[in-house]
Amino acid sequence: MNETEKNIPVFYTNSTIVRGFVCVVLVIGMNAMLPLYMQNRLTRLYEKSHNLSNQVGLLERQILLQEFEINKLSSLESLTDFAEESGYGLNAVPTKVRVSGGAK
Numbered sequence: 001m002n003e004t005e006k007n008i009p010v011f012y013t014n015s016t017i018v019r020g021f022v023c024v025v026l027v028i029g030m031n032a033m034l035p036l037y038m039q040n041r042l043t044r045l046y047e048k049s050h051n052l053s054n055q056v057g058l059l060e061r062q063i064l065l066q067e068f069e070i071n072k073l074s075s076l077e078s079l080t081d082f083a084e085e086s087g088y089g090l091n092a093v094p095t096k097v098r099v100s101g102g103a104k
Helices: 002-008 014-073 076-086
Strands: none
Touching: none
């Protein structure tokens, strides 16, 4: 190395200037893209939350319909209709009524 190359500081060489410029451009680019990425991610999360709440609503509706069907099938009228159709005739069978827990 000659005298002029020894006097040039390391920070002013062409390769360090180019590396510094590339790093600055990358940092600025990342800072510009980060809000857009976060907005897209938040939008996807809201969409997923909305879809899940719709599914919950549909499942709760199905549960209510099944409970209604169970109550309808287990009602006394339904049981007597079934007994008459199948020939059991529950209305013809005498039942004993026993009072329990009355006043002494």
